[in-house]
Amino acid sequence: MMKNNSYEYDVALSFAGENRAYVEEVANSLRIKGIKVFYDLFEEANLWGKNLYEHLSEIYQSKARYTVMFISGFYNQKLWTNHERVSMQARAFQESREYILPARFDDTEIPGILKTVGYIDLKDKTPEELATLIQKKVTKDQTFFRKKWSKLSTMVSAKPFIFSLKVSDEKGVNIKNANVVLVADNSTYLEGITDEKGLAHFIIRTRKVYTVLISHPEYPAVLFKEVNPKEDIAVTVEKNNSSGSAIINKSGQIPAISGKLEPLLKQTKGFELYADNIAIEGGKQQPYEFELNKSISLEDNGGNVIHLTFRFFQGRIALVDYSKHKPL
Template sequence: MMKEKRYEYDVALSFAGENRAYVEKVADSLQDKGINVFYDLFEEANLWGKNLYDYLSEIYQSKARYTVLFISSFYNKKLWTNHERVSMQARAFQESSEYILPARFDDTEIPGILKTIGYISLKNRTPEELAILIENKLKKDQTLFKNGWSKLSTMMNAKPFIFTIKIVNENNELVKHAKVVLIANNSTYLEGFSDEDGLAHFVIRTRKLYTVLIAHERYPAVIFKKMNPKEDIEVNIEKTNDAGSVIINTSGQIPGLSGKIEPVLKPGNRFSLLADNIAIEGGVDQPYDFELNKSISLEDNGGNIIHLTMRFFQGRIALIDFHKLK
């Protein structure tokens, strides 16, 4: 029986910064497909403080099953991309196997990459189409190693693990009863609250990037995008007078305000707000169209007034800052 070597990443992406806009869409698409991809912005916390020369050498030489090399005129001029290329070529030489997968933006010649090596042209090819090709390449490996251990085949049913977020304030005091939501690109989510030790625990069963939302009625909203829950994190939040935040799922209440509100996603990625027994902007017609990060005035039937600012809205999950008027 042929056994497969275990890799930390299914694929690593090597590219010049000038091509980031395209490559990031490829990385996002691969992540959505459950493929474990090394893309630098997904690894910011992990890269922080490391000796990048040694660490990237290890990534591109031994920790990924494949490397997609995005060839362009920019790639050939960069110090770091050439360092990555030398590392991956050392691996390819040792194994005498197809490890480097060239994807060409143009016809630039890259040292050590023979013209006879099969490549994918990116002319008229969308990032999603390239991601599908990479996925198919990995599925082919599944077939080769179907009697052994296959990382991709277990990707969506990986062994669950606990991810913990610790929340403290500016005085390093524990923040209790903060609501925390992890929301994935496909709008599925996990939610919980910080306990007496300021800790919010989550059972992670799928390998995804999450946007982290944190809210508390006495603290402003906190948001982290594209967070990889590989290591526990500590979050510091600062108190602001008469301000707080709340996370609403479908509909809910703002502390100190009677009635309910319901944010709604409209066609064309536009946002509207419905409010029950609450006047919006002095009593304008509803639903009321709003923009992210723009303040809205709300007043309930008791004359209580707050200014509300929508910080994030995806699926039916809304992260909201509010400021009470005395």
């Protein structure tokens, strides 16, 4: 499940009250299509008690990816719509792409909206048809943005944002205390743990794509590559009673056995493993060379045996699966 987080709203709707019947149908259709839309009646509780002059200025100037301006004779006469228009145009002046999307009920001239700007004529568009056009515009923009944004992976983001990830099992039960690590291509990383709702949240301050690692002692490892944190993720994991997973940062322990593991990158190509008070493959010499996605057996001093598989290793972060066996 993906959704864009760079703006609070995909689109804001600016209109005169006399045109509300049409606009409300558009807003309802957009909501059904999964588009994040600012429409005043959807925000009644949120707007209650706020300084509307300041709040609406912020909405139309910085919190929406696009604004649809429903132009009519009524629109040009209203104090609030003119306030919204000024905020929109302040934003549009700073943008290198279209931000204001004009939709015309009639040919009323609006200050700052040039006749050469493309618009939608509402005389022959139903609310549902307009909502579909808006959806296409938003979707196309997000696709372009993701492709362009991924090339800017070394740039610092101008505005930090929240990336959220939800983990649940095949029955829809939220998984608490899953370890989540985001690893960037330069091997820097962010760590988090899911809460009782199965959610882990990260503050993203750089424009990078990440490899997402998820582990839990009762669930297998999960690995996603080239994840764009501008889009939240929902992950479903199928439980396996005989296996679990873990994330090792430099060194760490596996819940099923005692002792400590320390995987390392070899100076030449490949990986090697040190294990403290743990026998590798029946007592092979350490460091032991291992390969990704190839199982190795470990036994601790209590006779506990597991089969361990490294799924990912970059920098000092490793993701492993393990299957548990009872002592002989």
